Amino acid sequence: FAAQAPFALISIDLDRFKAVNDQFGHLAGDAVLAQIGDRLRAVTTATTTLARVGGDEFAMIVPGPAPAERARTLATAIVGTLAAPIVTRWATVQLGSSIGIALAPDDAATTEELRQNADLALYRAKQQGRGIVCFFSPEMDRATQDRRELERDLRTALDSREITLAYQPVLSASTGQITSVEALARWHHPARGPIPPDLFISIAEESGLIAQLGKRILCIACEEAMAWPEHIRIAVNISPMQIHAGDLSDVVRHVLTQTGLPPHRLQLEVTEGLFLRDVDHTFRELEQLRTLGIQILMDDFGVGYSSLSYFERFRFDKVKIDQSFVRQMLTSQASSAIVQAVIGLGTKLGMGVVAEGVETPEQMDALVEAGCTHLQGYLFSRPISSAEIKVCLLADAQHAPRPTAATALRLVAV
Missing domain, CATH: 3.30.70.270 (Reverse transcriptase/Diguanylate cyclase domain)
Structure with missing residues (x-):
């Protein structure tokens, strides 16, 4: 040139x-x-x-x-x-x-x-x-090289079991007891330290590693949930690419058989991005997963390509209100209206409603009053390690159901 x-x-x-x-x-x-x-x-x-x-x-x-x-x-x-x-x-x-x-x-x-x-x-x-x-700019080229190095290291991490899980409890709004736990992937790089989940999950999706990563996360979650009280469910996030691969139901069936976890204790969380391609195939895959006896949750509802037609074609067990709406519900009339509308939708359709990102007693009180069935957020517990969640669950199971006062619910915080 x-x-x-x-x-x-x-x-x-x-x-x-x-x-x-x-x-x-x-x-x-x-x-x-x-x-x-x-x-x-x-x-x-x-x-x-x-x-x-x-x-x-x-x-x-x-x-x-x-x-x-x-x-x-x-x-x-x-x-x-x-x-x-x-x-x-x-x-x-x-x-x-x-x-x-x-x-x-x-x-x-x-x-x-x-x-x-x-x-x-x-x-x-x-x-x-x-x-x-x-x-x-030249910095972009360096960023690309850095991303390629992380992809190489992620392949090694999957083989060397560097991928671990943190757990965040979900509480019943009516009893204050923990009913389920969400599994959150973590990667502690030996040289770089903690890698943000959004970064390494997107790298896994771009590089074709998401199926291997997703199966690894599912296996760990189901194995560790076997040591918990039998009434506690484990929720695992699923990438749209895992659904579109067409073999997720076989993978889930194999993991349940291998770990011995009863199907009714497993929840899979999907997002609205799942429905951006081949909608008919997507719903067929969800139906196959449902026949295994597991629960299907709609995660982060309201922040993607929201469509009420999803709920007409498939009955989700629960819908999760994105934390961005919960965070602003006391100061934004629009966010408050959206939260109440989703809770009303869940009530009418017989779905549980989980509010994510609950951080203050005032948010919790407003959600309980509006009819939200489950609560999750830093008010109760940050994501914690496998050993910590086991102690937390065993302690929670020994207590009688509690009222939904803020001080009572916060007793489960770690």
């Missing part, structure tokens, strides 16, 4: 396009792509080259002087035009875009390197949210 005039490579990725294909079919997806192409051509100039490079990915080459400034202006226009609703005969959809930009010759010496760096910038843009434009 050194002898050539400078130019910018713009990498464009559509947000939420996969959901359109999954929900409305490929004909609708093709109609949306045709309109996307028209909008992109409308904002380009005579010297700009536009190409579709993947299913929902496009690229532009912006030659000429001051390529960075011209690319930024063009990218801003693209974000604006692609944010507007798209009307087809199947549905009206609202997508959006994320954009990464790399400059030649400043950011790369070869075409392949330039494409990789534009993709790195695009990846960073998607990490920061929707409708973001991001230029490549």
Whole structure:
């Protein structure tokens, strides 16, 4: 590139396009792509080259002087035009875009390197949210190398049993006793120390390790739950990728047989992101899991692609109110209304309702008064080790049911 005039490579990725294909079919997806192409051509100039490079990915080459400034202006226009609703005969959809930009010759010496760096910038843009434009910087390359090292170390961690679990109890709002415990994955890296769960779980999903990690977490949780009082259930979070793999029911059946845990003591928590692709297959998988005798919980309800149709097609045993609503319910009228609506929905449909992130007695009192059936949060206990939760559960089982006063419920805190 050194002898050539400078130019910018713009990498464009559509947000939420996969959901359109999954929900409305490929004909609708093709109609949306045709309109996307028209909008992109409308904002380009005579010297700009536009190409579709993947299913929902496009690229532009912006030659000429001051390529960075011209690319930024063009990218801003693209974000604006692609944010507007798209009307087809199947549905009206609202997508959006994320954009990464790399400059030649400043950011790369070869075409392949330039494409990789534009993709790195695009990846960073998607990490920061929707409708973001991001230029490549050398720090991104270092961050990618760091992520690859963590992926390699995660493979080792799965073989060497570095993955452990912390546990957080869930209490009955009517008796104050612990009814179940949520298992939370932890990884203490031998050199880096604790790795945030969101980071290593996302690496596992991107690298194809999520099935192995998920099975490992499930095995540990079921094994350790066997040492607890028999009325305590264990809740394990499931990644959408584990469901879409198609063999989760076989994996769960094998783990239950191997560990001896009765099926009714196992709860699997799924999120709304599960329903973004192949909805019919997803519900079939959930039904197969239900036939094993386990409970299925809807986790973090209200923060994803919420749809009440989920509850029409499948009867979840419990729904968990995301902690963001619980945290603001005493100061935000909207959050309070959402919490009360979810509790009302659970009551009408015969589902338990778990409030996550309960941190103050005032939040607890408001939730109990509204009819919430279960409570979870730092007010009662932070996530604790396997040894600590065992002591906590044995002590809790020896006490008679308690009233739901704040001081009584907080007795279980560790």
